[in-house]
Amino acid sequence: MNCKAAALNISMLFVCMCLPDKARANVIIAWDWNDGTTQGWTGSSAEVAANVGNKLDVTNVGGAGTLQIFSPDLSNVDLTGLTDISFDLSITSFSTAASPNDLIAILSLQTLIPSPDIRTWNLDLSNLAFGQTRTFDLPILNASGVGSLSETGFLSFAFRDSSNSSNTSSALLDNFVISGTVPEPSTIFLLGTGVMVFCSTRRNWRDGRTGPRKRA
Numbered sequence: 001m002n003c004k005a006a007a008l009n010i011s012m013l014f015v016c017m018c019l020p021d022k023a024r025a026n027v028i029i030a031w032d033w034n035d036g037t038t039q040g041w042t043g044s045s046a047e048v049a050a051n052v053g054n055k056l057d058v059t060n061v062g063g064a065g066t067l068q069i070f071s072p073d074l075s076n077v078d079l080t081g082l083t084d085i086s087f088d089l090s091i092t093s094f095s096t097a098a099s100p101n102d103l104i105a106i107l108s109l110q111t112l113i114p115s116p117d118i119r120t121w122n123l124d125l126s127n128l129a130f131g132q133t134r135t136f137d138l139p140i141l142n143a144s145g146v147g148s149l150s151e152t153g154f155l156s157f158a159f160r161d162s163s164n165s166s167n168t169s170s171a172l173l174d175n176f177v178i179s180g181t182v183p184e185p186s187t188i189f190l191l192g193t194g195v196m197v198f199c200s201t202r203r204n205w206r207d208g209r210t211g212p213r214k215r216a
Helices: 003-018 185-210
Strands: 026-031 047-051 056-060 067-070 082-094 104-110 119-122 133-139 154-160 169-180
Touching: 047 067, 056 067, 067 169, 082 154, 133 169, 154 169
Parallel strands: none
Antiparallel strands: 026 169, 047 056, 056 169, 067 154, 082 133, 082 169, 104 119, 104 154
């Protein structure tokens, strides 16, 4: 195998490693609520967050028009490589809606200081019954917003009816996973170094073999 062929093979391997591949995506951070706590997730001041059956349960006890759920502070978590967010959601009750289908549901990725959302997903609750669980898989490419993922502060859910009426409501959340690709500069460096060393060694060996012969 000559230097060019070796370099081509290694380059192809490098390209394959860099291609988006959901099956190889890394879990950046996850919550399963199997420890009996809320794991830092909360509701607003009008709501109560609790762990019920190893799931996060957030209940609006009346007054507020929007049922809200907030993640812990994520400002120290690197989400620049975020590719998708998945979770299991169940709307267990909403006093001003005949079904979850009547609700406006949004997941937002926000900064710690008030500003436009970094990313926003509209959640499809169509044909979902109260108490029924739906698994959501939200690719970053399907989100609106163009803010920098390096400025992430927290995640928030918001559920409301079309008139934002005061209500009594609750929702369950489980198996929340943020996945993404993480650059590996050390691997890239080693691959590049390997190509250069191989080519240099190959060239030196070839020059030594085919160089001018000494006269007798």
